[in-house]
Amino acid sequence: MPKVKNWQLARDIEYPYDESRPKKQWAIVFDLNKCIACQTCTLACKTTWTSGKGQEYMFWNNVETKPWGGYPLAWDLRILEKLGRQDWSANGEYLGKTLIEAAPPTERVLHFAPTDEDWMYPNVGEDDSGGLPSLDGGAHMASLPHDQWFFYLPRTCAHCTYPACLAACPRKAIYKREEDGVVLIDQERCKGYGECVRACPYKKSMYNPYTRTSEKCIGCYPAVEEGIQPQCVVNCIGKIRVMGFINPPWKARKDNPVDYLVHEKQIALPYYPQLGLEPNIYYIPPLNADREYLKQMFGPNVEGALQRYRELSSDPVAQGLLCLMGSSDKIINRFEVKEGRATGFDRDDKEIVTVPVTEEIFVRDAFDEKLEVVRHNTP
Amino acid sequence: MNRTHQTLLGLLFVGCFGCRNGGEEAAGPLPVEPLTDLVVEKVAEDLSKPDPDAAFWGKVRAGWVTLAAQPFITPRPEATTTDRVTVQAAHDGKHIALRLRWKDSEISHAGRLGEFSDAVAMQFPLKGGAEPPSVMMGAAGNPVHIFHWRAQYQRDAIEGKPEMTALYPNAQVDMYPMDFKDAKGGTQEQKEKFSPGMAVGNPQSYPKNGVDEIVAEGFSTSAVQEGHGSAGLGVWRDGEWTVVLVRSLTPEGGSNLAPGTKSHVGFAVWQGGKAEVGSRKSVTMQWTPVTVQ
Ligand code: SF4
Ligand code: SF4
Ligand code: SF4
Numbered sequence: 001m002p003k004v005k006n007w008q009l010a011r012d013i014e015y016p017y018d019e020s021r022p023k024k025q026w027a028i029v030f031d032l033n034k035c036i037a038c039q040t041c042t043l044a045c046k047t048t049w050t051s052g053k054g055q056e057y058m059f060w061n062n063v064e065t066k067p068w069g070g071y072p073l074a075w076d077l078r079i080l081e082k083l084g085r086q087d088w089s090a091n092g093e094y095l096g097k098t099l100i101e102a103a104p105p106t107e108r109v110l111h112f113a114p115t116d117e118d119w120m121y122p123n124v125g126e127d128d129s130g131g132l133p134s135l136d137g138g139a140h141m142a143s144l145p146h147d148q149w150f151f152y153l154p155r156t157c158a159h160c161t162y163p164a165c166l167a168a169c170p171r172k173a174i175y176k177r178e179e180d181g182v183v184l185i186d187q188e189r190c191k192g193y194g195e196c197v198r199a200c201p202y203k204k205s206m207y208n209p210y211t212r213t214s215e216k217c218i219g220c221y222p223a224v225e226e227g228i229q230p231q232c233v234v235n236c237i238g239k240i241r242v243m244g245f246i247n248p249p250w251k252a253r254k255d256n257p258v259d260y261l262v263h264e265k266q267i268a269l270p271y272y273p274q275l276g277l278e279p280n281i282y283y284i285p286p287l288n289a290d291r292e293y294l295k296q297m298f299g300p301n302v303e304g305a306l307q308r309y310r311e312l313s314s315d316p317v318a319q320g321l322l323c324l325m326g327s328s329d330k331i332i333n334r335f336e337v338k339e340g341r342a343t344g345f346d347r348d349d350k351e352i353v354t355v356p357v358t359e360e361i362f363v364r365d366a367f368d369e370k371l372e373v374v375r376h377n378t379p
Numbered sequence: 380m381n382r383t384h385q386t387l388l389g390l391l392f393v394g395c396f397g398c399r400n401g402g403e404e405a406a407g408p409l410p411v412e413p414l415t416d417l418v419v420e421k422v423a424e425d426l427s428k429p430d431p432d433a434a435f436w437g438k439v440r441a442g443w444v445t446l447a448a449q450p451f452i453t454p455r456p457e458a459t460t461t462d463r464v465t466v467q468a469a470h471d472g473k474h475i476a477l478r479l480r481w482k483d484s485e486i487s488h489a490g491r492l493g494e495f496s497d498a499v500a501m502q503f504p505l506k507g508g509a510e511p512p513s514v515m516m517g518a519a520g521n522p523v524h525i526f527h528w529r530a531q532y533q534r535d536a537i538e539g540k541p542e543m544t545a546l547y548p549n550a551q552v553d554m555y556p557m558d559f560k561d562a563k564g565g566t567q568e569q570k571e572k573f574s575p576g577m578a579v580g581n582p583q584s585y586p587k588n589g590v591d592e593i594v595a596e597g598f599s600t601s602a603v604q605e606g607h608g609s610a611g612l613g614v615w616r617d618g619e620w621t622v623v624l625v626r627s628l629t630p631e632g633g634s635n636l637a638p639g640t641k642s643h644v645g646f647a648v649w650q651g652g653k654a655e656v657g658s659r660k661s662v663t664m665q666w667t668p669v670t671v672q
Contacts, residue, residue, distance in 0.1 A: 018439045051556050052573030053543050057492075113654065116492040170452060172599045172660040187575040191583050193657035194493070195454060207492050209546055211576030211584040 001100075003257070004162060007249050008273040008299070009094035014101050015162045016108060025181035026219050027246035027258045028233060029268045031322070033309075034240040037063050037126070037152040044235035045156075049218065054210025057119050060217035061232040063154040067293060068125030072118035074262055075203040076272065080296070081354040083109055086274055088300045098153045098276020099164060109164045109199040119206075130290060151286035154240075156232060157204040157217035158271075158279030159183045165216070168199030181280065182219040183210055190214055200273045227331050227346055239326025244333070246280060255334045257321055257344075258282070265318055267309045269298040284309055316340070320357045328353040397622040414442030417644060417669045419468045419475060419636075424470040429612040429623035435447035437491055439467045444646060446661040451515050452598050454659055461648040462660040464499070470671060475636055476625045477501060479646070486615045487651030490546045495651040496531035497615075499622050502645045503634035503669075505594065511643040512667050516595040523645075524634035525593040525601065528623050530651070532587035540586040590624060592633070598658065607633055626669070642669045 003012040004019035045061040062071045070076060079099070080252030086096020102110040133148040139346040159176075163183045173189035173194060176182070185196065185205070190213040196205035197214055228234070229243040229274045244258040252263035261268040261282065268282035285302055287295050287309070294302045312318045321335055321343030330352040332344035343354040367374050424435050443465045448456040467478040479499055489496035504511040505522040512521035534541070543550065556573045557565030566568070571577040576584030582591070582603045589613040595601035606631035613622035628636045636642055643666035649655040 045436055050577075054574065056543065056550065056552055099489060103453075104457075106455050106457050113493060116494075119492060168454065168455065171601075187579045188581050190576070190581070191657070194495075195657065208574075208576065209491055210543055211574045211581070213576040213581060213583055215575060375525055 005248075006098075006162065006276060006278050007096070008270050008278050009276065010092050011094060013098050013162070013276050016092045016100070016167050021179035021248065022176060022178050022181035023160065024179065024245040025161065025247070025280055026243070027262075028230070028241055028243045029258055029261045029282045029283065029284070030154055031325070032151055032153065033238045033284060034150040034238045035063065035154055036238050037065065038237045039063055040235050040237045041154055041241075043234035044231040045217070047232075048220075048231045050071065050215075051285065052210070053103055054208035055201075057122075057216070058124055058206050058208075058215065060204070060206075061156045062122055063152055064123075065128060065150050066153050066289070066297075067130040067150065068128040069153075070112040070124065071122040072203050073124065075114065075118075075201075076297075078112045079110075079275065080113055080272075084276070088274075091305060092300055094274055094276075096274060098127035098274070099199075100162075100167060100276060106146070107169045108195075111164075111168075111195075111198045111201070113198045114203060117262065119175045130293070141208040149289045151289050153271075153283075154232075155202065155204070155271075156230075156279070156281060157183065157219065158202060158281045159219055160280060162276065164199040164201060164207045164275075164277055167191075168195040170195060177221070180219070180221065180224055182221045182224070184218060185214055185216055185219075187211075187215075189211055201272065201277070202279070224331065228329055229331055234326075234329040236326055242321075242325045242332070246282075253334075255336065256323065257332050257335050260318075260321060260335075264306055265315075266301065267305045267312075267318075269301055269305055271297055273299045316357055320355075323355045323357055324353070327355050410544055412442055414444050414472055415639065417466065417468055417667050419470050419669065419671045421638070421672060422469045422471060424469070424471055426469065426476040426625055427610075429476060429610050431478060431612060431614050431621040431623045435469070436467060438468050441467045443467055444663050444667055446646065446648060446663055447664045448501070449647075449658055449660050450664075452658055454657075456493040456653075456655060456659050456661070459661050460650045460653050460655060462493065464646050464648060464663075466646070466667075468669075470628060470636075470638070473628060474625050475628050475671070476623055477644075478621065478623045480619055480621045481648055483615070483650050483652070484618050484621050487530065487654040488534050489529075489651055490541055493654075493658040495649070495654055496529040497620060498529040498531075498649040499613075499620070499624075499652045500525050500527040500593075500647045502526075502586075502595075502647075503636070503642055505634050507635060507640070507642070509641075514645050514664065514666050515662075516555070516598055516601065519596050522594050522596045524630075525591075525595060526609050526611070526626055527591040527593055528589060528613065528622055528624055529587070529591075529649075530613065530615075532591065533534060533589045533611065533613060535587040536589040607631065616651045636669070636671050636672050640671050641669070643667065644669050 001014045002018045004015045006013045023097050034290040041061050050058040099110045129150040172184045192212040194207050197207050207214050231243045233243045246258045249263050252259040254264050270279050317337045320337030324342050324344050333347045334345045336343050340357050344352045346352050438558045443463045446461050448459040461481050465480040487497050502523040502525045505524045512518045518521035557570045577631045592604045592606045609626040611624045645663045647660045647662045649660045
């Protein structure tokens with residue numbers, strides 16, 4: 001089997017096809033400290049793409065509460081359990097096996113197959129906290145660090161560099177686009193074998209029982225082709241997301257928003273990188289969740305990422321970029337922060353948007369002389 | 380759901396064939412020998428409609444072929460689920476019918492998520508000649524002609540392609556795009572735009588007539604073809620499927636089995652209840668020679 005480079009694991013991995021990185025790679029960064037689980041992203045995707053027959057249960061974008069939530073049920077625990085304990089070296093190299101390396105001889109990818117019932121509770125575990133159960137009446141929030149914690153995890157397809165769905169399809173009906181790295185299921189060739197549904201560890205390939213083909217997040221490619229960010233990004237209420245194109249670390253550009261957060265600042269991390277697919281959705285981990293749990297989910301660089309995130313208050317460039325998140329529907333190819341203002345530029349290097357890094361404060365008297373009215377302090 | 384379908388199918392079969400002599404009587408003598416050579420005799424019957432319980436099958440020679448878990452490409456089954464298919468064949472001058480029987484402890488039609496269908500397929504070399512192509516679904520430039528029956532496709536043919544409300548009777552849906560309860564909705568074409576497989580014309584998404592005709596040049600290459608009037612009908616009784624597949628002897632552009640011809644045949648079986656689909660199947664590992672008399 002060919003060996004391919006996986007920078008997230010700092011080593012070469014086995015993959016059934018040769019390494020061929022796309023010209024550009026679609027990616028989203030999420031700041032988990034800001035997600036409020038409003039599910040606007042979920043509904044934005046749903047109303048745009050999955051309102052048809054057979055798609056009733058589908059949420060190409062979903063938001064689940066960790067640690068108890070999971071759509072489908074316990075998707076992550078079940079694949080981690082199958083893979084078993086694996087380790088990282090002290091310098092960040094992955095010593096364990098990926099899902100393809102751990103596959104038995106009869107399979108292409110180590111997997112579990114979700115059942116019908118597993119998809120039926122998309123919001124299970126919502127707002128349930130982890131940590132030590134308190135039997136004597138309620139959660140104890142008075143001591144630090146908190147025993148009780150939870151966080152929201154919004155998820156789309158990760159348009160992986162080494163997609164398990166693509167590797168598993170015996171009909172070669174799944175392809176990764178050269179121009180933007182978006183992974184698509186060819187709806188003409190798919191016969192609904194569901195091998196991708198079994199193989200994708202993130203469970204982002206879904207079977208449509210009405211069309212009898214499998215479907216998945218299409219990365220909103222029609223918008224992306226026009227230089228516009230996906231529906232689940234532009235509709236995000238919490239402005240926690242930015243979509244762009246990520247370069248591998250050896251080609252990273254400091255003025256590219258995604259490269260900046262992932263490679264330059266190293267505050268955004270891939271999720272479950274140990275599964276070996278080089279997934280391309282990246283998360284700024286939540287500050288107030290169990291560290292061991294976060295390490296399991298985001299790998300060994302969690303502590304450093306959180307440390308650097310805490311220090312952002314003294315970094316006007318990073319602050320500027322975080323302010324640009326959610327400030328435009330256009331894809332920001334380059335950004336710049338100068339004199340307290342952050343500006344995003346499109347692929348033609350035309351200015352898209354400029355925002356202040358610190359919002360100006362306006363002081364307004366309660367009584368408006370001009371209109372002769374008293375105003376409440378609400379906008 | 381499955382139970383409803385079983386009953387429904389059961390009733391239909393009783394309706395269609397109940398008037399005949401029961402299947403047990405017609406099942407024919409037990410095969411005693413492995414099938415080394417499939418000799419297809421002409422019978423004085425109309426074979427255009429498949430009928431697994433037709434009395435004449437009792438007089439047609441039967442033999443069995445050995446199957447094994449598909450070993451060549453992944454994903455593949457860990458163990459063989461179907462190790463033997465009993466084969467009978469006859470022709471009427473225009474059509475050839477193959478009657479195939481194998482053990483399957485549960486009936487599976489697929490439909491809901493994570494469900495797969497029982498199925499059987501037979502393949503013939505598309506081109507004539509003494510040397511058949513690879514038994515593993517042909518080879519580049521040397522295709523095979525496949526007839527693929529699924530219990531799921533048969534249900535389409537008999538009951539129509541199931542609506543979501545048939546697959547999930549307890550599900551609630553407010554509305555579908557272009558589909559309104561008390562106002563004029565969109566055209567069928569407009570509605571299908573919301574079903575990707577249908578919108579691009581994937582035959583998998585449209586109602587099936589029971590059997591898919593497929594041409595393949597090796598694994599991963601199979602493509603459904605416009606049918607040449609092939610048909611299939613199966614009954615599941617007492618842990619055994621009996622399926623009759625009917626095809627033209629001389630389909631245009633297809634594999635030629637005109638009387639006097641020698642060809643080859645191979646088989647594959649899927650047990651839906653064991654999550655078999657696609658490359659997860661049991662197959663014959665060698666061709667069986669066919670002589671059409
Ligand atoms: S819209 Fe944004 S804030 Fe709301 S749930 Fe989705 S990711 Fe979180
Ligand atoms: S997240 Fe899953 S469906 Fe998406 S590209 Fe990766 S393996 Fe495929
Ligand atoms: S990128 Fe588009 S298709 Fe994918 S989850 Fe977001 S809205 Fe849905």
